[in-house]
Each structure stands twice: as C-alpha cells, then as structure tokens.
Amino acid sequence: xxxxxxxxxxxxxxxxxxxxxxxxxxxxxxxxxxxxxxxxxxxxxxxxxxxxxxxxxxxxxxxxxxxxxxxxxxxxxxxxxxxxxxxxxxxxxxxxxxxxxxxxxxxxxxxxxxxxxxxxxxxxxxxxxxxxxxxxxxxxxxxxxxxxxxxxxxxxxxxxxxxxxxxxxxxxxxxxxxxxxxxxxxxxxxxxxxxxxxxxxxxxxxxxxxxxxxxxxxxxxxxxxxxxxxxxxxxxxxxxxxxxxx
Amino acid sequence: xxxxxxxxxxxxxxxxxxxxxxxxxxxxxxxxxxxxxxxxxxxxxxxxxxxxxxxxxxxxxxxxxxxxxxxxxxxxxxxxxxxxxxxxxxxxxxxxxxxxxxxxxxxxxxxxxxxxxxxxxxxxxxxxxxxxxxxxxxxxxxxxxxxxxxxxxxxxxxxxxxxxxxxxxxxxxxxxxxxxxxxxxxxxxxxxxxxxxxxxxxxxxxxxxxxxxxxxxxxxxxxxxxxxxxxxxxxxxxxxxxxxxxxxxxxxxxxxxxxxxxxxxxxxxxxxxxxxxxxxxxxxxxxxxxxxxxxxxxxxxxxxxxxxxxxxxxxxxxxxxxxxxxxxxxxxxxxxxxxxxx
Numbered sequence: 001x002x003x004x005x006x007x008x009x010x011x012x013x014x015x016x017x018x019x020x021x022x023x024x025x026x027x028x029x030x031x032x033x034x035x036x037x038x039x040x041x042x043x044x045x046x047x048x049x050x051x052x053x054x055x056x057x058x059x060x061x062x063x064x065x066x067x068x069x070x071x072x073x074x075x076x077x078x079x080x081x082x083x084x085x086x087x088x089x090x091x092x093x094x095x096x097x098x099x100x101x102x103x104x105x106x107x108x109x110x111x112x113x114x115x116x117x118x119x120x121x122x123x124x125x126x127x128x129x130x131x132x133x134x135x136x137x138x139x140x141x142x143x144x145x146x147x148x149x150x151x152x153x154x155x156x157x158x159x160x161x162x163x164x165x166x167x168x169x170x171x172x173x174x175x176x177x178x179x180x181x182x183x184x185x186x187x188x189x190x191x192x193x194x195x196x197x198x199x200x201x202x203x204x205x206x207x208x209x210x211x212x213x214x215x216x217x218x219x220x221x222x223x224x225x226x227x228x229x230x231x232x233x234x235x236x237x238x239x240x241x242x243x244x245x246x
Numbered sequence: 247x248x249x250x251x252x253x254x255x256x257x258x259x260x261x262x263x264x265x266x267x268x269x270x271x272x273x274x275x276x277x278x279x280x281x282x283x284x285x286x287x288x289x290x291x292x293x294x295x296x297x298x299x300x301x302x303x304x305x306x307x308x309x310x311x312x313x314x315x316x317x318x319x320x321x322x323x324x325x326x327x328x329x330x331x332x333x334x335x336x337x338x339x340x341x342x343x344x345x346x347x348x349x350x351x352x353x354x355x356x357x358x359x360x361x362x363x364x365x366x367x368x369x370x371x372x373x374x375x376x377x378x379x380x381x382x383x384x385x386x387x388x389x390x391x392x393x394x395x396x397x398x399x400x401x402x403x404x405x406x407x408x409x410x411x412x413x414x415x416x417x418x419x420x421x422x423x424x425x426x427x428x429x430x431x432x433x434x435x436x437x438x439x440x441x442x443x444x445x446x447x448x449x450x451x452x453x454x455x456x457x458x459x460x461x462x463x464x465x466x467x468x469x470x471x472x473x474x475x476x477x478x479x480x481x482x483x484x485x486x487x488x489x490x491x492x493x494x495x496x497x498x499x500x501x502x503x504x505x506x507x508x509x510x511x512x513x514x515x516x517x518x519x520x521x522x523x524x525x526x527x528x529x530x531x532x533x534x535x536x537x538x539x540x541x542x543x544x545x546x547x548x549x550x551x552x553x554x555x556x557x558x559x560x561x562x563x564x565x566x567x568x569x570x571x572x573x574x575x576x577x578x579x580x581x582x583x584x585x586x587x588x
Contacts, residue, residue, distance in 0.1 A: 030503030166482035171309035
C-alpha cells in the first residue's frame with residue numbers, strides 16, 4: 001500500500017496542535033509507516049504542492065491567508081482542520097467582538113497600517129473552504145488525531161462524537177461542576193476530550209466547539225436554576241465560543 | 247439462612263481480610279459525593295453513603311470494554327475479564343437494578359461478556375443508612391431487597407447484621423471472626439429499619455403504584471409534557487449514564503498503527519443522545535429532542551415492564567441530581583400524566 005502524502009500548513013495559531021503530533025513520541029515512527037509528510041514546518045524544511053491530505057492548523061485572519069488556503073484546497077484530495085483555531089476559530093475569534101481598526105492599533109501600534117498586518121475578522125477553516133474532517137480541541141487530543149489518521153488510511157469514516165462533554169464526564173464519575181455552583185460548558189460542547197478539564201477540577205472551557213444541535217436556549221434558561229445570569233454564561237463563552245454558528 | 251452479628255471492630259477485620267484475599271470494590275468518598283472504587287482498607291468503606299454518582303453497573307458493564315481483538319487476515323478472538331471480585335455497599339435499589347439487567351441480558355442474546363463478570367462477582371448489599379436528597383425508592387418498592395445479593399449488611403445501633411445467603415456469600419464470610427448469631431431483638435430491629443427506609447426513601451412521591459405506569463403511558467404518547475420538558479433538554483445523556491437500569495451501548499472498532507490488528511469495543515450510549523437512533527443512510531428514528539425524551543420514560547415505564555414484568559426505574563434519584571436542566575425527575579413526569587388523566 002502506498003503511503004498517504006500529507007502536508008501540514010499553519011495559519012493564525014500557536015502551532016501547539018502540531019506539537020501534539022510530535023508528542024506521539026515513539027509512536028510517531030508508526031505514523032510515518034502509513035503517511036509520508038511532504039511539508040511540515042515544525043518538523044522539516046521541505047515544501048511541496050504534491051499531497052493527498054492537507055492538515056490545516058490555525059484560523060484565517062487575512063485576505064492572503066484565504067487565498068493560500070483556497071490554493072491548498074485545490075491541491076488536496078482531503079482537507080483536515082487541526083485544533084480549535086482551525087475548527088471553530090478558537091481564541092482568535094475574541095477579536096471579532098471589536099472594530100478591526102481598533103484591534104490593529106491595539107496589537108500593532110504604529111505598524112497598524114502595514115499591508116501584511118491587514119487583519120480581518122477571524123474565520124474558521126470551514127468558513128473559507130470545504131473541510132472534510134475536523135480534529136477538535138485546544139490542543140487536539142492526540143489519541144483522536146491518531147484514530148482519524150488510521151481510519152482514513154484504511155478507508156473508514158472516522159466517528160467524531162456529536163454528543164456533549166457530559167457523556168465522558170459522567171463516565172469518569174466526576175462530581176458535576178454545577179454542584180459546586182460553577183458554570184460548565186460541558187452540556188453544549190462536543191465531547192472527545194475525555195472530559196479532561198472537569199476531571200482535573202475545572203469547568204469545561206468549550207475548546208471543542210458546540211455540538212451540532214446545541215440547546216443554547218436551554219443553557220440560557222437553566223442559568224436561573226443556579227442563580228446565574230445570561231451574562232455569566234456568555235462570559236464563559238468568551239474564550240472559545242465567539243461568533244460560533246449554531 | 248445464617249445471620250451474624252458483628253461489632254464495628256470485628257466488621258472492620260472481616261472487610262480487611264476480604265481485601266487481603268481478593269479484588270474488592272467498596273463505596274468511598276469522592277470530593278462531596280460517593281463512588282464505588284478499589285478498596286484498600288476497611289476504614290475507607292462508607293456504608294453510610296447516601297448514593298454513589300454512578301451505580302455499580304460500571305463493574306458489570308464498564309463504560310468502555312474490549313469485546314474482541316481482530317486481525318484483518320486471521321479473524322478474531324473474544325476478550326473476557328473474569329477475575330473474581332467483591333462489591334461492598336450495594337444499596338437495595340441498585341441490587342434490584344442488577345437483577346433486572348441479569349434478566350434482560352439473558353434474554354434473546356445471552357451477553358457473555360456481562361455474565362462472565364456477573365458470575366464472578368460477590369455482591370455485599372447494604373441497607374441504606376442515609377437517604378439521598380432525591381431518592382424515591384420507597385415508592386418503587388426498592389427501598390429494601392430480599393434477593394440477588396450474596397450477603398446483606400444492616401447496621402443496627404453500633405452493630406452490623408451480616409445476612410449470608412449464597413454459596414459465594416458463605417465463602418466470603420469464612421473469615422468472619424468474633425461474631426455471634428443474630429438474636430431475635432436484632433432481627434426485630436432490622437425489620438424496623440426496613441419499615442423506616444420504605445418511608446424515608448420517598449423524597450419524591452409517586453401518586454400511583456408503579457405497576458400502574460404502563461397503563462398510564464398507554465394514554466400519554468401525545469401529552470404536551472414531552473415537548474415542554476424537551477425544550478430544556480441538552481441531549482447530554484446524563485440521565486442515561488447515571489441510571490442503574492440503562493444498559494445501552496455502542497459498538498466501535500479501532501485498528502492499530504499496523505492497520506491489520508485491532509479491537510472491537512463497546513461504550514455506554516444513551517437514548518437521549520442525538521445520534522442514538524441514527525442508522526445507515528443518515529436516517530434517524532428519533533431526530534427530535536422530544537421523541538428522545540419521551541422514549542426514556544416509555545422505556546422505564548412501559549417497554550421494559552412489558553418484557554420482564556417490572557418497572558425499570560428503581561427510584562435511586564440519580565437522574566434527578568445529574569440533570570443540570572432539572573427536567574429528569576421521573577416522579578414529576580409520571581405524576582403529571584397521572585394527575586391530568588384523572
């Protein structure tokens with residue numbers, strides 16, 4: 001069987017999700033048995049336009065990024081969004097709450113009007129091009145990434161959870177964060193992380209994005225049960241939940 | 247039937263002797279709640295617990311378990327876990343739930359993976375000492391239990407009555423020392439505990455006897471309560487996952503990096519989850535939240551009773567506590583149907 005040619009591309013992000021792939025450590029050799037990386041900035045200096053699978057990290061924040069991504073889409077048979085910045089826009093979407101000129105000034109100061117800093121409201125990868133698969137999370141769950149790669153290698157459709165984090169949290173037998181008077185985004189956020197944050201004493205921050213059909217109205221209603229307000233809920237959504245479509 | 251009376255010291259010694267001899271899981275504190283977990287010392291055992299977050303079903307039907315290992319060229323081999331173990335502190339309502347699951351998993355397709363574990367388990371049930379905030383076992387006839395377990399413990403004043411019922415129970419009780427046989431007074435007091443528990447474990451009161459529920463549901467399929475409550479349903483499946491009588495699972499495959507060998511495993515599923523009833527071709531039999539929400543109450547109150555003659559809600563109240571939207575109280579739902587039908 002010939003190996004899948006894979007290229008990694010990164011846009012606006014910390015490149016931490018690529019780093020998770022190296023964190024496979026000795027398993028990375030197994031990965032290289034079934035894929036042949038042809039471009040992977042963090043790992044090698046080669047570049048190529050000849051690939052089967054494009055793995056896109058980061059969000060799209062400039063016109064030139066958008067054009068680059070469209071060109072990648074044309075080259076790739078399969079396109080995978082890697083990590084929250086790519087799948088939902090991630091924390092980069094915080095800026096979408098502000099005027100772009102203010103954002104440019106605040107971040108770049110006197111260079112705000114330089115052409116290469118011409119930032120626009122953040123888009124997730126699938127807001128620009130058709131995205132075949134999403135590896136959610138900030139950072140990604142490397143076990144899920146591995147499972148997706150292996151599934152694609154044998155021509156099988158990977159199954160990505162479309163149920164809330166509560167499912168995995170219950171399986172871990174965690175005390176529900178709501179019982180501690182906290183707002184946890186678990187009930188509306190896609191599982192697949194093994195409920196890492198609630199299992200370690202924190203609420204769900206929502207990095208994997210909303211489930212396909214989140215009951216956001218319920219989330220609003222339910223706040224009153226816990227003596228919380230809609231603003232409290234929206235406050236929790238600020239980190240990862242900005243301008244997400246549902 | 248043999249019933250022993252042990253003081254606290256003798257009881258602790260016996261539990262520790264069990265731990266020395268085999269794998270023992272017992273109820274212990276976890277933060278502000280209780281869970282079944284591997285027991286390393288009798289001092290950690292909390293038979294005064296009100297309710298555990300998950301029911302003991304997790305030991306018979308684990309949240310995730312490998313069913314078989316396969317090789318794409320050479321076929322497959324089933325994987326079983328059949329190391330003996332002891333469960334300490336199973337409340338009566340959970341015992342009833344286990345007995346129900348025994349019936350359902352033996353019906354039609356005998357679930358070998360489940361029964362391998364079940365047969366190797368010694369269950370030490372324990373009468374409830376403290377009622378949880380949402381328990382309603384008293385209404386469901388499950389505040390006390392008379393069969394299914396191997397040993398039943400009842401705390402009376404500073405003593406434990408240890409009621410040994412089965413061969414497995416006798417084997418486990420062999421290491422009991424410094425115990426006398428239970429006297430008539432202790433047995434009378436035990437009956438009082440049972441009567442009290444039937445009264446006390448009714449934090450929510452069902453307005454009908456549970457046997458009536460299938461008939462109530464017969465006329466309630468179009469009731470507005472399903473749509474009303476489902477508007478607040480997250481479809482998070484918490485009510486399913488913490489339920490001692492929910493047993494649905496999904497079966498998945500994963501290959502290793504060699505792309506030849508792999509495993510087939512099952513994971514807990516829940517009928518409230520959006521894709522629970524999704525099938526090939528993208529069809530979903532219960533696409534609407536309200537359909538899924540209604541299904542759970544029909545399952546507990548009608549479909550399972552039609553199979554085994556018992557209502558599949560044992561009144562543990564875990565779903566009430568676990569539902570952050572506060573729509574999962576079976577007593578409220580059933581009472582609404584009962585009262586409005588009068």
